[in-house]
Amino acid sequence: MADQSAGRLRGRAVVVTGAGSGIGRAAALAFARAGAHVLGVGRRASALEDTAAQHPGIAVLAADICGGEQAARAIVDAVIERWGRLDVLVNNAGATAVMPLADTDAQRISDLFALNVTAPSLLAHAALPHLRAGHGAIVNISSTYGHRPLPGAAHYAASKAALEQLTRSWALELAADGIRVNALAPGPTESEALAAAGLPGSVVEQIKQDEVARIPLGRRGDPEEVATWIVHLADPAATWITGQVLTVDGGLELT
Ligand SMILES: NC(=O)c1ccc[n+]([C@@H]2O[C@H](COP(=O)([O-])OP(=O)(O)OC[C@H]3O[C@@H](n4cnc5c(N)ncnc54)[C@H](OP(=O)(O)O)[C@@H]3O)[C@@H](O)[C@H]2O)c1
Numbered sequence: 594m595a596d597q598s599a600g601r602l603r604g605r606a607v608v609v610t611g612a613g614s615g616i617g618r619a620a621a622l623a624f625a626r627a628g629a630h631v632l633g634v635g636r637r638a639s640a641l642e643d644t645a646a647q648h649p650g651i652a653v654l655a656a657d658i659c660g661g662e663q664a665a666r667a668i669v670d671a672v673i674e675r676w677g678r679l680d681v682l683v684n685n686a687g688a689t690a691v692m693p694l695a696d697t698d699a700q701r702i703s704d705l706f707a708l709n710v711t712a713p714s715l716l717a718h719a720a721l722p723h724l725r726a727g728h729g730a731i732v733n734i735s736s737t738y739g740h741r742p743l744p745g746a747a748h749y750a751a752s753k754a755a756l757e758q759l760t761r762s763w764a765l766e767l768a769a770d771g772i773r774v775n776a777l778a779p780g781p782t783e784s785e786a787l788a789a790a791g792l793p794g795s796v797v798e799q800i801k802q803d804e805v806a807r808i809p810l811g812r813r814g815d816p817e818e819v820a821t822w823i824v825h826l827a828d829p830a831a832t833w834i835t836g837q838v839l840t841v842d843g844g845l846e847l848t
Contacts, residue, residue, distance in 0.1 A: 602628050605629045606629070606631075610634045610635070614635075619820035620823045620824070623817070624824055629680075632654055633654070637655070664712075681729055681732070682732070684712075684732070684733045697748070706748075713756060721767075728770070728772065729773075730826070730829075731773075732777055732826045734777055735753045735778040736749075736778055736780075739757045740846070775834060776838040777822055777838075826839060
């Protein structure tokens with residue numbers, strides 16, 4: 594299957610946000626191995642360089658995607674200057690937040706939605722003329738909890754539900770342009786996400802143990818197991834798939 598994608602993605606230009614770690618790094622590598630030109634985006638230049646060092650097909654740009662329209666334009670411009678085209682936007686950068694209602698505050702809600710909802714929207718907006726030109730694709734990275742309730746992290750779940758609804762609405766809005774829009778919803782996957790949420794190591798370990806106990810296949814996922822499906826959703830061969838949310842979570846959503 595990987596070899597078939599390689600042919601079709603060769604020479605295509607792909608943006609992967611959050612490419613300095615976890616699922617984004619694995620996705621950048623998977624696209625590069627399939628022959629695509631990849632621009633990996635994130636805030637930490639050193640983390641991005643570590644990703645780029647793993648494949649010559651990966652270029653990187655250190656940028657904060659929460660920098661509004663200007664940041665989104667700069668990212669898209671960087672791709673066009675390099676490769677003259679933009680075929681695939683992977684809106685992967687995102688964050689989780691443990692925030693029970695009793696501890697909820699306006700700034701944290703606003704920050705979470707700025708990253709998980711507004712930034713992907715502005716990137717898609719900036720990419721749109723180029724996606725139209727090449728009949729490209731958008732892959733938004735949601736979560737099992739984009740369509741399952743998550744007590745204690747309701748706003749994270751709500752931000753991913755918003756991303757899934759954007760996916761379905763954009764799929765219809767852009768279908769006439771030949772642009773496909775899908776979402777990939779991972780379950781608990783090894784990455785920097787829990788540490789990035791500012792949780793202490795002991796709490797992270799407890800969450801991981803609880804997740805393993807709930808996942809029918811009995812383990813957390815590896816980023817590569819998620820990345821392979823991101824590539825398949827973006828693959829031009831997936832010609833008739835749009836507006837879908839593909840859950841890759843060891844069966845967690847069924848519980
Ligand atoms: N791992 C899981 O269990 C899981 C489950 C379901 C869904 N997801 C989703 O999968 C996606 C990837 O997460 P991950 O698990 O791979 O976590 P991760 O390792 O924390 O990756 C998130 C990436 O986003 C980047 N990022 C964060 N804020 C940014 C900003 N303002 N501008 C640019 N880049 C930014 C981070 O790099 P910098 O800090 O350098 O900017 C980081 O590389 C997220 O959308 C997450 O919600 C993850």
